[in-house]
Amino acid sequence: MIFSRTSRADIAFDIIIYILLTIALLVVAYPLIFIVLASISNPDAVNSGQVVLFPKDISFESYKRIFSDVRIWIGYRNTIIYTAVGTFFNVALTLMIGYSVSRKDLVGRKLIMNVLIFTMYFGGGLIPTYILVRDLGLRNNPLVMVILGAVSVYNIIITRTFFESTISNELLEAAFIDGCGNGIFFFKIVLPLSKAIIAVLTIYYAVGHWNQFFNALIYITQKKYFPLQLYLRDILIANQMVSTDGMNDVDALIEMQRIAETIKYGVIIVSSLPMLILYPTLQRFFVKGVMIGAVKG
Amino acid sequence: MMNNTNALSARSEIRQSNKFSHYFKTKILNNYVLYLFALPALVYIFIFNYIPIYGLQIAFKDFKTGLGIWGSPWVGFKHFSYFFQSIQFWNLIYNTIAIQLYQIIVGFPVPIILALALHYCTSQKYKKFVQTVTYAPHFISVVVMVGMILVFLSPNSGIVNTLLKYIGLEPIHFMAKPHLFKTIYVFSGVWQNAGWGSIIYIATLAGVGTEMHEAAIIDGASKLQRVWYIDIPSILPTMIVLLILNLGSLMSVGFEKTFLLQNDIVLEKSEVISTYVYKIGLLQANYSYSTAIGLFNNVINCTILLTVNKLSKKVTKLGLF
Structure with missing residues (x-):
C-alpha cells in the first residue's frame, strides 16, 4: 500500500521533471531557431510577422547582402587575427605560471598567488587603465586587442588545480633522479600530459577574444582595426545598413528598409558561424573547465 | 657554564x-626555471593591474594630461563629495543595486532547479540534449545578445509582438518603456546563463554518494523527499559560495550589456555606475571625477564581499576565504 503510494508520487515527480526540462528546452531553443528561420525567409514575410514556426518563401537575399558588405570581411579578418595571436600568448603565459605555482616546493608560491588573487577584487578601474594604455601608445594599435586581458587569474587558478591533481610528486622525483631539469620536465613530460587543460584554456581564451567588445570600444577608433563585434554593433544596434553602395536613389533606400531586419538575423548567424560549427564538438571541454574550477570553489 | x-x-x-x-x-x-616561468605573467599583471592602482591617486587630484599623474595638484575628497551630492547619485545607486538584486532573486534559483531536473531525468539522451541546448547561449557575445533582444522586441516585426498579437494582445514598444528595462535585462540574462550556471550544481549532485540514495529508497523515501533531504543539503555549500560571489557584485552591473541595451528614453532607469563612469570619463574626458566614482564603487564592492563572507562564515562556517 505504502509502496504503491510512493511510486505514484514518483511518477508525478518524473512527469514534472520532463515538463520542466521541455519548457527549458523550448524557451532556450526557440529564439535560436527563429533567427535561422527569419534569416532565410522573405523579408516581407518576416516584417509582417508571418514567420513563426516555419520559414516562408525561402530566400538568401540577406546573406547575399551580408557577404557583399566589406565590413563583415574586415571584421572577420581582424577578429581571426586577434583571436589566433591573442590566444596563443594567453595560453602560453597561463600554462607557464600555472605550472610554476602548482609546485609545492616553490618558495614564495603563496605570495605570488596573493599578488594574483588581489587583482580579482581590486584594480585601478577604467580611467587609470585608459591612461596607462594611452601612455604606452597602444591606442588605435591592433596590439591592444592581443595584449589586454592576456592573463586571467581565474584561468591560472584552474590551471594550477589541474597540474596539482595530474602531475604527481613521484613523477617529478623520478624525473629529477634521471637528471631531468625543471625546463625539460615541463616541456617533455608535463605538457604532453596536459592536453585537456590546454584545450580548455584555448577555448576559454578564444571565445573571450572572439566576443571581445569593451577594449575595442575604448581603444580602437580606426575602422580598419575594428574587430567583428564593433561592426556588429554598428549593424545590429546602431542600425547602420549593410552595403551602402548604390544607395543614392529613394528606391534603394526603401529596399534597404525592407530587408534591414532580415539582414540582422543573417548577421547574427554569420557572426556566430564558427561557434555554431565548433560548439557541439567542443562542449565537453567547456564543461571540463567548469569542473576543474569547481574543485577550488 | x-x-x-x-x-x-x-x-x-x-x-x-x-x-x-x-x-x-x-x-x-x-628552481630558477620556475620563477622564469612565472615571470612573464607577473610582469604583465604588474603593468596592467598594479600600475593602474598607482593611477588611482588621480581620484584625489585634478588630473591634467600635461602634468601627468604625479604632477597634478591634490584636491582631497572634492570629487567624492561632488559625486555624493550630485543629483545622479541616488538614482545610480538605486538602479545598480535594483538590477543586481533583481538578477540574484530571479537568476539564482533557476540553475538549481534546472540542475535538479536534469539530475533526475531518467533518459540520458534527453538529458544530454537539453544540456547541449541550454549551455549554448552562454557563448553568444554581448553585442549579438543585445542585437537579438532588439530584433525580438521590435514593435513592428519582432517575434514577441507577433506572438502577443496572436493571443489578442496589443503590441508593446518594449525598448521605449523605462520601467521594463530592468526586467528585459534580467530575464535575457537568465535565458543566456541559466544553463551554464547549472553545470556546477550538476557536478556536485553527481558527486553525492549512491549509498545515501539507496538507503533512502529502501526506507521508502520518495524522489521529492530525496531531493529535499539529500540533494539540497549536498549542494548547499556550492549555493552559499555562489551567493556570496553574487552578493559581492551587488554594486557592479556589467557595463557592456547595459550600455548597448540602453537608449535615451530609458536612460534614467538604466544608467548604472559602470555606464556613468564610462560616459563621464571617456566621453566627457572628466578623468579625475570618473576615477573617483569608480574607486568608490570598487571599495563598496570589496566591503560587501568581505562582510558577506564573514557573515556566512559565522552562520554556516562556509566562506570564500
Missing part, C-alpha cells in the same frame, strides 16, 4: 646559516 651556552648558540647559528644557504641553494636556485 657561560662558555658552554655561547658555544652552543654559536654552533646552532652556524648550523642555521648552513641550513639557510642549503635551503637557498636547493629551493630557490635549483
